Amino acid sequence: MESNALRLLIVAADPLVRAGLAALLTDQSDFIIVGQIDDISQLWSGIDVYSPDVILCDLGWDPSLVLEHLSDLQDNELPMVLLLPNEAVVADAWATGARGLLPRDAHLGKLQAALIAATEGLITLDPEFTLSLLPAQAPLNRIVEALTPRELEVLQHLSQGLSNKAIARRLDISEHTVKFHVNAIMSKLGAQSRTEAVVRATQLGLILL
Numbered sequence: 190m191e192s193n194a195l196r197l198l199i200v201a202a203d204p205l206v207r208a209g210l211a212a213l214l215t216d217q218s219d220f221i222i223v224g225q226i227d228d229i230s231q232l233w234s235g236i237d238v239y240s241p242d243v244i245l246c247d248l249g250w251d252p253s254l255v256l257e258h259l260s261d262l263q264d265n266e267l268p269m270v271l272l273l274p275n276e277a278v279v280a281d282a283w284a285t286g287a288r289g290l291l292p293r294d295a296h297l298g299k300l301q302a303a304l305i306a307a308t309e310g311l312i313t314l315d316p317e318f319t320l321s322l323l324p325a326q327a328p329l330n331r332i333v334e335a336l337t338p339r340e341l342e343v344l345q346h347l348s349q350g351l352s353n354k355a356i357a358r359r360l361d362i363s364e365h366t367v368k369f370h371v372n373a374i375m376s377k378l379g380a381q382s383r384t385e386a387v388v389r390a391t392q393l394g395l396i397l398l
Contacts, residue, residue, distance in 0.1 A: 194221045195308055198241035202227055202255075206247050206293075213297055214245075219305060229258045236267065243308050244269040245300070247293065252278050259285040268307035270300075279321035283384075289313040310349050312387070319388050336377060336395065343370040344395065348387045 197220045201207040207225050214220050224239035226232060229246075236244075248255045248271055256278065259269075270289030271282050282290055288307035291299055292315055303313035336344065339360075346356040353371065357364040371383065378393075380386035 194219055195242040195304065196221055196223045196240065197304065198222075198224050198226065198235060198239050198244045199246075200226045200229060200232060200235070200244060201247035202229070202249050203247065206249075210245060210247070210300075214300065217297075217301060219301060229255045232258060241267070243267070243304050245272070245304060246270070246287075247272040248274060248278065248282065250274050252282075256281050256285065259287070268310075270303045270307050270313070273318070276318060276321045279318045290318050291315050292317065310351075312348060312350060314388065314391065316391075319392050336374060340370050340374050340377075341395065343367060344374055344386070344390055347371065347374070347383055348390070 197214065199207060199210050199214075199222060201210060204227065207227060211222055211225060215222055223241055224235060226235045232244075232246075244267060246255065246259070246269055252274060259271075268288045269285075270291065271285070271287045272291055272293045272295065273279065273282055274293055279290060288310075289303035289312065291303055291313070295303075295315070299313075299315070306313050342360060343356060346359055351359070353364050353367045357367045360367070371386075374390075375381070375383070375386050378386050378389045380389050
């Protein structure tokens, strides 16, 4: 097992799902499965016991209870990838601060990529879920004014969840200039928020999450 493998904690109430995820990921050199939890209420204590680098959590077919507990973890910066049963819970799942949202039947490649991306501060949103985060009145087929190279750079950093101050440091420009670029990006994409800008840009192929 690789010494730099990521410590993975699996959370799933269904024993078959838990076993399936473990079997799928246990032979991957990128991960060490340090623990499995069947009760979402034990997640906090599980984090203390297992000290994971990243969490993979299955919402199950009745996700309300899981989401309720996950909302208490919003201030915890530990990266988490959620497996969703359907599009109906996308908005609530996104609100938990999770770094990845995938369908429950996501294949191994997607799971690996999302878990690794989460630990690197990136967001992974399955394409089938992006529309659920956009206002119903926001058309995706409108002509988008071309973004400048600098705006594309800022947009990529936005997709990593960075603040204006952090982006300014990365690009060695002023925070005021970053704010100007963010406003221009939102205007060109017809977005009302930074999150919506990232979602729309993903749909349009401007960034890859």
